[in-house]
Amino acid sequence: MTTESQTEIEAATFRRLLKHLDEHKDVQNIDLMNLASFCRNCLSKWYSAEAAALGKEVDYESAREIVYGEPYAQWKAKHQTEASAEQLQRFKEQSGH
16 A cells, blocks of 8 residues: 555545544533544544644644534534533543543
8 A cells, every 4th residue: 555545545434433523513522532542532632733744834722623513612612511510520530630
C-alpha cells in the first residue's frame, strides 16, 4: 500500500468516525471519557496538534467546529446534557481526582 493510499484510507476512516459521532449525539462526552478515555474535545485537540505538527494552523475552536460539525457552543446548547452523579463519580475515579 502506498503512503498516499494509507493517508486516504485514514482520512476516510476519520470522516466516518465523525459521522458516527454526529449520528449519536445522545452519547455524551463524559460517556466517551468514562468508556474510552477520550471524547470529541480530545479529537479536537489532537486535530489541532497534528495540524501544527504539519506546519498548519488550526486553532482549538476551529478544530472543535470540524469535529462537532458546528460551533461548539451551538452543539453544547442543543445536545449536551447535565452529567449524572454516577457519571461524574466514575470520571473522578478514573482520572484520579
